[in-house]
Amino acid sequence: MTFIPKYNLIEELKWRGLLHDTFPGTEDLLNKEQVSGYVGFDPTADSLHVGNLVPIILLKHLQSAGHKPYALVGGATGLVGDPSGKSSERNLLDKEALLYNQACIKKQLEKFLDFGAKENAAEMLNNYDWFGTIGFLDFIREVGKHISVNYMMAKDSVKNRLENGMSFTEFSYQLIQGYDFAHLYKNKNCKLQMGGSDQWGNITTGTELIRRMHGGEAYALTSPLVTKADGTKFGKSEAGNVWLDPSKTSPYAFYQFWLNVSDVDAEKFIKIFTFLERNTIESLIEEHQKEPHLRKLQKVLAKELCCLVHSEEDYEMAIKASDVFFGNSGAEELLALGKLPFVQAVEGMPKSTLINRVEGFPILDLLSTDTTIFASKGEARKMILAGGLSINKRKATDPNHVITKEDLIFEEYLLVQKGKKNYFLVHFQ
RNA sequence: GGGGAGAUACUCAAGCGGCCAACGAGGGCGGACUGUAAAUCCGCUGAUUACAUCUUCGCAGGUUCGAAUCCUGCUCUCCCCA
Structure with missing residues (x-):
């Protein structure tokens, strides 16, 4: 034979x-x-x-x-x-x-x-x-x-x-x-x-x-060893290693990892990590070079990998959550996401768990003493005054604000956002 | 063994008696712009109860109304001559 x-x-x-x-x-x-x-x-x-x-x-x-x-x-x-x-x-x-x-x-x-x-x-x-x-x-x-x-x-x-x-x-x-x-x-x-x-x-x-x-x-x-164009090590995100186990790296974080790949690396990675055919990949690269701002390569790369390692449902969820976290959407869209997708999306975020207090938490204490989001109250204060802090997708403006039950989302969470893409979750029990 | 130079915040690097929480650069963080990018521009970068106060310039003492800055000793680093 x-x-x-x-x-x-x-x-x-x-x-x-x-x-x-x-x-x-x-x-x-x-x-x-x-x-x-x-x-x-x-x-x-x-x-x-x-x-x-x-x-x-x-x-x-x-x-x-x-x-x-x-x-x-x-x-x-x-x-x-x-x-x-x-x-x-x-x-x-x-x-x-x-x-x-x-x-x-x-x-x-x-x-x-x-x-x-x-x-x-x-x-x-x-x-x-x-x-x-x-x-x-x-x-x-x-x-x-x-x-x-x-x-x-x-x-x-x-x-x-x-x-x-x-x-x-x-x-x-x-x-x-x-x-x-x-x-x-x-x-x-x-x-x-x-x-x-x-x-x-x-x-x-x-x-x-x-x-x-x-x-x-x-x-x-x-x-060959997979390398990145900027010389940093492949396979790490700010949170550390990117694992295939969804309980160690959530499908959302996994999706984000691939989506954030640089243009040069995306051309390379799509060949290495996907099973798309040669002409498909070549036309994708061509499209990407014409309209790089659409980041088509990264999106396809992230989709293929998310589906390969996790599942189509996980991919859909990751997209939804990504829109809320990084799109122009605000507090309303965050709520509209619903509790379950929210919980999945925040998995893998730096997280602190606190016991709820009736009298509430002064925001500066919450950010630096009760959690480690900021190293000091001064830093937290400066960040608020510089307009770099959001709570549940709503810009925080008052350093003297006291966080109470009304501020929580889904009655138990506080989504703290430092800058554009640094999220922290505070869970109240 | 003899002589000289130096030690300043994450890093480099000014300052040489009060105007110093300390010039400037890099890095980090934030804002604007953008593609959750790059480049660019702007702001922040010791702590606090933020009007103001407190602790910092190798370590320990001293002089002075007042020290990162002057003096003494110590530790460490570098250079030159033996």
């Missing part, structure tokens, strides 16, 4: 800016047979974040080109800790947290791939399943014997750490990850490992192991 890929994966990834490097022969392999490929995800947190989207997208492309994707949760590798890109030794996570993280990540990954496909259903793996039972002695006899320390020391991830030191634990990481690849090669006929460019060293240790242990040929494909 001859295999014909749905499309040339390498070509596709190339124009999208998702290709950094490949092993020689990878393209030929992908064009002549159905390939099983995998990506590993570290359970360092209880949720994936936007930075993990790239490897997820690689898997999706692999699957839609007709190949078979494996998503590997690093239950074992997480116990050790990948030194790649780290300048110092990290603390080990405790086993319970890791188990919890693995479960969370597994659940998230399940959303993105098709596990019911006939020809090339995705599969989920956890490397703890094969590492958990290997003893240390067996491992160093059967695996360690094939790789020289000299070879391991030559990797950037190790070299960069020789000055400041590195534990044996982290040093051996590449062997563990390398063995994953060898194990999957042997047991799942998995010939391809994908990942970020920082994984190159770990991946090549894997292909080397496969050659020495099984006399086989394996392949690799990496994507």
